[in-house]
Amino acid sequence: MPRPDPHREPRSELRREPRRAHALREAPGGRHDPGVTRWVLHVDLDQxxxxxxxxxxxxxxxxxxxxxxxxxxxxxxxxxxxxxxxxxxxxxxxxxxxxxxxxxxxxxxxxxxNPAYEAASEEVMAVLRGFAVVVEVIGWDEAFLQWDGDDPEALAAEVRAEVRARTGLSCATGIGDNTLRAKMATAFAKPGGVHRITAGNWFATFGTEPTGVLHGIGTKTERKLAELCIHTVAQLAESSPTAVGERLGPRMGPYYVSLGRGMGRTEMEATPWVPRSRSRETTFDVNLENWTAVLAEIRVLSARVSGDVEAEGRDVARVGVKVRYAPFLTRTRSLTLPAPTRDPAVLEAAALEVAGWFPHDRPVRLLGVRAEFTPA
DNA sequence: TCTGGGGTCCTAGGACCC
DNA sequence: TCTGGGGTCCTAGGACCC
The missing domain is CATH 3.40.1170.60 (MutS, DNA mismatch repair protein, domain I)
Structure with a gap:
């Protein structure tokens, strides 16, 4: 059973899911025209x-x-x-x-x-948008395609051939009746292949697998579920959402149960992603031992963030600082600005102020500065 | 296996106000 | 003077993902 590669390129979609819990239920058809089925394709570039x-x-x-x-x-x-x-x-x-x-x-x-990978990603996404599908980009190297039709494997083959021909890059495709199943299918498709998972083979494929195979459940959650005697995907699917919610939170609990059942979205969102924040951080090969050096580095990071903020052309509502002390103790502090701004001097002053709140007396392994935008 | 960088969203407690 | 309950904002930390 291939376990999906836990680390790949940016832009998460997982955390957007719980908020849409109401939309996780299978669309009351997924079938708009008789005989035509709603499919989700998860296109994932190889390495x-x-x-x-x-x-x-x-x-x-x-x-x-x-x-x-x-x-x-x-x-x-x-x-x-x-x-x-x-x-x-x-x-x-x-x-x-x-x-x-x-x-x-x-x-x-x-x-x-990164700029090279962003450009290559754009090439690929442009190819995908050339098909009669709704494209939702979820990372540099991943996208969901929403498509109503009869032969998703044929579409996947066309997509793969076109991406290869126009960009020279290879991709694998997971096919599903929703986002989760498409995404989980991709692990079986890599590299360069196609695999289909639907309600029909969900439990046959994953029912006896540990909950941690699910996209959205990591080691911590897997352990907490185990404390509730929930070990497998099938057991999770049969669990009471409210009971799991009492232990894992009112939103996340029911969301995890829905994952066990293989639920996911069937409507893709084609509108471009609007970033909530921009951040820069650096891990030092040699820990910083003195606070003057720390503040100098905060200025450098703040300037980089200001550049990103300027490029985004939006105001910042909040500034945060992250400090990781040696050996690996991470602390974050943040502050809401008196008024939203993109003025680099104000952002720097805020970052320096927040940095001043941290204990000064231990070696620093990492520093980070983050800007949170005002809601678009 | 001494553990990056860039993100998102959830949770929970306290402040504050009505 | 003491008490309540609800709503909203702020903040720190946690978990997960690519």
């Missing part, structure tokens, strides 16, 4: 970052490539994406670069070039 690098550096094709951080395998960063060749050596996303270098010293280590 995206590594593939983009291999595409622009053809000499890297077929070689182990590891993308992450600043590309220095000795630095305190982790692997963002490993090519399939590198995965053969046990290198995978989320692994410390140092360990990756030990497992696969002959790999080519490259720094993450």
């Amino acid at each position: 995206f970052l590594a593939a983009v690098e291999q595409r622009r550096h053809p000499e890297l094709a077929g070689r182990p490539v590891v993308v992450g951080g600043n590309g220095d395998p000795a630095s305190r960063t982790v692997v963002a994406t490993a090519s399939y060749e590198a995965r053969e050596f046990g290198v995978h996303s989320g692994m410390p670069m140092r360990l990756a270098a030990r497992r696969c010293p002959q790999a080519v280590f490259l720094p993450a070039d």
Whole structure:
């Protein structure tokens, strides 16, 4: 049973789900025209970052490539994406670069070039929008397609061929009768294939699997569910939403039960995502020992965030600072601005003020600055 | 396996007001 | 003087995802 790769590129969609719990119920048809079925396709690019690098550096094709951080395998960063060749050596996303270098010293280590990946992602999304489908982008390398028709495998094959022809990139496609099942199907489709999961084979596929296989349930939640004697997907599906809610929260509890039942959305949202916040953070290869250095770094991060805010062209309502002390104790503080602004001087002053609230007396491993926008 | 960077949303407690 | 309940805002932390 392939467990989905826990780390891949940005832009989460999971946390948008609970709010829409009312919409999680199967659409009262999913069938608008008789004989035509609503399908969701989850298109997921294979080893995206590594593939983009291999595409622009053809000499890297077929070689182990590891993308992450600043590309220095000795630095305190982790692997963002490993090519399939590198995965053969046990290198995978989320692994410390140092360990990756030990497992696969002959790999080519490259720094993450986010603008390049954003551009490549846009190329792919443009191809997807060329089909008669509703496209919901959920990350650099992922999108849901909503489509009413009879042969989703045929559509998936067309999509894959077109993406390959127009961008040189390979993708896998999960097919489902909702977002969750499509997404979960993709794990079986990788790399480059197609797999279909619907209400008809949901429990046959996942019923006896641990709850942690579900997209949206991590190790912490899996453990809490186990304390309620809920171990498998089928057991979760049969659980009382209110009982689970008493333990895991009034929204999340019922949401988890719905996941066990394989529920998901059937309507995609094509309108572009509006970011809620922008943040920048840095982990230092050598911990910062003095507070003057900390404040200097806060200024640097604040300026980067201000640049992002300016590019976004929206006002900031709140400024937050994150401090991770050695060895790994993380604290966050934040402040609502007296009035929304995008003035870099005001944002910097706020970040410095918040930073001043933290204990000054321990080595600092990471600093971060975050700006939260006023609601659009 | 000493654990990145960039995000989203939920939860819960306290402040404050009516 | 003491008490209530509800609503909203602010804040810190937690969990999860790519």
